Amino acid sequence: MHHIVPVILAGGSGTRLWPLSRALYPKQFLALAGSQTLFQQAVLRLTGLQGGDVSAARPLMVGNEEHRFMLLEQLREIKIDAGALLLEPMGRNTAPALTLAALAAQAAEPGHSGAADPIMVVTPADQTVTDAAAFNTALLAAIDVAAEGGIVTLGIVPDRPETGFGYIHSEGRGPVRQVKAFVEKPDLATAQRYLADGGYAWNSGIFVLRASVWLAALSHFRPDIAAATRTAWDGRSTDASFVRPDAKAFAAIPSESIDYAVMEPSPAQPEAGFTVKMLPLAAGWSDLGAWDAVWQVSERDADGNAGHGDTMFENSRNTLVHATSRLVSAVGLDNVIVVETPDAVLVADRERSQEVKQIVARLQxxxxxxxxxxxRVHRPWGWYDSVDAGPRFQVKRICVKPGGRLSLQMHHHRAEHWIVVSGTAEVTCGDKTLLLSENQSTYIPLGQTHRLANPGKLPLELIEVQSGSYLGEDDIVRFEDTYGRVANDKPAGQP
Structure with a gap:
């Protein structure tokens, strides 16, 4: 019996899918291919492994502290109970993230009873696969190989000379191949040579290996990362399913990827004893790394156009239009990306969509x-949408989930008017509590302690009008919070 621990690495930023993907709402939490988000698809692919001699623990998630409530909410939507949510206080790339997961798997953190040295099945949270059966078969084969103590990766069988991916060079033509080298993203001529050679596959970032093997390999090739991550792990705190490594120690960890830390040096130093095997995967895989990749996996019309949302095409070809809040029409476009959100619009040459990250860098x-x-900003209690703003006023549309409660708070510089659109609102204002239903309203004076909650079984929607001399979200004093944000959060949007 092979005991596995699914590991989902969900800490990416997805800058090349701006403006839909943002730092606090990155692409893994978006539904870009199908009705489920990429994160949800990744979880279901690993927790749904069927066949073979496999027993699976509850999955481990590694993500950013800022995204913890989105992780919980999206798991709740697909009815998956995580073993632990390992929360990084800041990004340190994938090598420390996988190290946290390996230490958690060995330490039998909440929900991880079973073998002391489980096989980790590791995947990024921001990929899509169209052939679930082929993916399942490849992973089961990889688990069998990893059970013997090796490092296993899945290599994507290439169907075009892609310059946006790293490659794996392997030898052999069987189902299990010896990795000779991991190579960087090539130029077009080199990518064409790789495709013709047949011995190269795209690097999927999917790995299968025992927790002990990863920790030993990292200690050999990057003892600095191994030691620093273990120090952060030893200082961890636990709050329900949240596991937080020590923030100060975590900040001292060198930032490095799995590939650079272990995968690339392993084939180059065979005397170290950490061999890397590759299994080819042909399962309709895409990392959706740029808008061109979204176009490639989208359903297209006879002219090659893909529309998401309320879109119209006229005399256009090979164009992607993604609309989120209004009608977007395209006339006479060829090989163009158009992405509309309420606060930003992107127009780009489809073949240069990788360069969107440069716009994000300028914005940052x-x-x-x-x-x-x-x-639209998501919060543990629901979401809010900034509808309008001007000198001394701001208007927000707020939705509170059933049972959701905002923090008990106060503002020094603004007053608020709340108008209930639907549902029931429980309003605390000073020492008074009242219930408001549809079409009723209330006023929160400047400096008054207040709280909004939804005691009902249906979502609560209301309009909030803020007025005052200063409307910044740092004008907030929290006194009490259901979600533990008084001690852990800096204000970053509606509390």
Whole structure:
């Protein structure tokens, strides 16, 4: 019996899918291919492994502290109970993330009873696969190989000379191949040579290996990362399913990827004893790394156009239009990407969609909010949408989930008017509590302690009108919070 622990690495930022993907709402939490988000698809692919002599523990998730409630909510939607959510206080790339997962798997963190040295099945949270059966078969074969103590990766059988992926060079033509080298993203001529050679596959970032094998390999090739991550792990705190490594120690960990830390040096130093095997995978895989990749996996019309949302095409070819809040029409376009969100619009040459990350870098340098938050901001209690703003006023549409409660709070510089559109609102204002239903409203004076909650079984929707001399989200004093944010959060949007 092979005891496995599914590991989903969900800490990516997805800058090349801006403006839909933002730092606080990255692409793994978006439904870009199908009705489920990429994160949900990744979880279901691993927890749904069938066949072979396999027993699976509850999955481990490694993600950013800022995304913890999105992780919980999206797991709740697909009815999956995570073994543990390992929360990184800041990004340190995938090598420390996998190390946290290996330490958690060996330590039998909540939900991880079973073998002391389980086989980890590791996948990024931001990929899509169209042939689930082929993916399942390849993973079961990889688990059999990894059970013997090796490092196993899945290599995507290439169907075009792709310059946006790293490659795996292997030898042999059987189902299990010896990896000779991991190579960087090539130029077009090199990619064409790789495709013709047949001994190269795209690097999927999917790995299967025992927890002990990863920890031993990392200690050999990057003892600095191994030691620093273990220090952060030893200082961890646990809150229900949340596991937080020590923040100060985690900040000292060198930032490095799985590939650079272990996978690339392993074939180059066979005397170290960490062999890497590759199993080819042909399962309709895509990492959706740029808008061109989204176009490639989308359903297209006879002219090659793909539309998401309310879209119209006229005399256009090979074009992707993604609309989220209004009608977007395209006339006379060829090989173009158009992405519309309520606060930003992207228009790009489809073949240059990788360069979107440069726009994001400029937004970040200018400290513009469009790089970080979408207009609709998700919170553990629901979401809010900034509808309008001007001098001394701001209007928000707020939705509170059944049972959701905002923090008990106060503002120094603004007053608020709340108008209930649907559902029932429980309003605390000072020492008074009242219930409001549809079409009723209330006023929260400046400086007054207040709280909003939804005691009903249906979502609560309301309009909030803020007025005052300063409307920034740092004008908030929290006194009490259901979700533990008083101690852990810095204000970043509606509390």
């Amino acid at each position: 340098k200018s400290e513009r909010s469009e790089a970080t938050l979408p207009r």
